[in-house]
Amino acid sequence: MFWQQVVNAIWLGAVYSLFALGYTLVFGVLGILNLAHPSLYMWGAFIGLVCVTTLHLPIWLALPIAMLGSGLLGVLLDRIAFKPLRARNAPHLATLISSIGASIVLINVAQGIFSAQVSRFPFDIFPVRVLKFGSVSVTLLQLTILGISMLIMIFLRWLIMGTRQGQAMRAVAHNAVTAARLGVPVDRIIMQTFFIAGALAGAAGVLLGLAFNSISPFMGGPMNLKGLTVIVLGGLGNIEGAVVGGFILAFSEVMSVAYLSSDLRDAVSFILLLIILLVRPNGLLGRASVKRA
Amino acid sequence: MNIFSEFWATYGSVVQFALINMLLGISIYFTLYTGLLSLANAGFMGIGAYVSAALTIHAGTPFPVSLLVGALSAALIGWLLGLPVLRLRDVYLAIATLGFGEIVRITAVNFDKFSGLTLLGGAQGLDGIPKLTTPVSLLFVLFILCIFLVQLHRSRAGRALAAIRRDESVAATMGIDVYQYKLLAFVLGAFVAGLAGGFSAHLTRFVGPNDFSFSAAVNILAFAVLGGTLHWSGALVGAAILTILPEALRFMKEYRGIVNGVILVLVIIYLPHGLVNPKWIRGIFRRKEAR
Structure with a gap:
């Protein structure tokens, strides 16, 4: 029983991390809390669904297309909702409100196109196979989700820590003005950041859409709170922190449902979020921030 | 008179909803005016709605009493939530209050199950609330609130709130107790949102746990942002437009x-101070005087 829960928490945590990585990446590089991130997640799921149902593509092709689509949507989002504000050096509050507005638009467009009802992937899209390890059972789908999430996360780490692009990204995160002076094409880096963040959200959307087999325009709502909890747990803008946070949230959720009450699942993330905000607002891995006047 | 009654038969409920939304716009105006982005107001509205409706139905209290107790409970919860949460700054405050509506929902759904009572109706919500909200009562409360706001802005407290929005650190150096004043704005907002909740429950005759979600919080935010957060009349204008639109x-x-989303984005980008900007209003008056 316990180990079964652990297995459930691990694959779920991997997807949570994947989702939260894009969230925290945008905050780290731009200092923007993009509340439209969950809408990109939802759009990723729908693009994947359209690829499979309307275009009859196999799922392994639908995933990268969905990532590409939600990535481009992320870039578009930045151009429309954030770039004008950045040019004006608008306060935090303004970007937050703008991202909320953008998310409403994204959700309502999806509702108009795909209807408000829950859509599902066709049943035979992924082979249903259950693997048994002693008393613990895992489906092939869950294993695949875990594997793909891990691969993407390793690739992201290499991208940020091992390439010139990543170096430039970190430079912009550190100080955009100085980076621009030193010849870093800041605008292009910001576009890339939004593309990567959107693609990560889209991947999470397809994978969770497959796992729970339920896709709706409103699927981003509950994910928003989870994502925020994860990135606050890890410290806003902290990449490693988001990965750790994803697993912590998944463990707390799965365990509270298994041993306390399923009514509490939705409350878990909020309670965790409040505790961490009040006790360690810089996250578990965060350092004390310098207070700017 | 005939035209009026015909108009009222068709649009009466829209007007009343607009008035309730004006209350909600004012409720979030308190915090925005202080420079705080709090997304908890939908939750406070829910508390006001549930408490007042439960009182009217189960205890048979007169409407004004239910309304007031509902608003006071929202204010009390607001105070309890504000105590820890207002230590946080900008983005963190928004995050901390974002899930509050969800907590209200979970509480409303599970309250009866855990307490063994039948008070809030669980997932089905509360049905059959007597329709006691009248346009006159709404206008009366709104009028009093406007007088209060005018007085507030002239008072020491009002100036303190404005100073905190401009620059928290400077305000603190000037001897303003930033934390206490933030708490004041937060609790006032919760109280007014609770009032709005009570009115809405006794107008639609129904309170459901899903009415106070994140999207409700966003709608409330849209009222104030569209109208502008530099003058309280902005919240009224914004709420009126977004209800009728x-x-x-x-x-x-x-x-x-x-439309709501597009308006939020466009207004924040091209009209960051909203539709009602005190500077313009003053400008218009000055031009008239010059003539």
């Missing part, structure tokens, strides 16, 4: 909801 846009069907 969906009625006028019925032909857009499913895409109607987009």
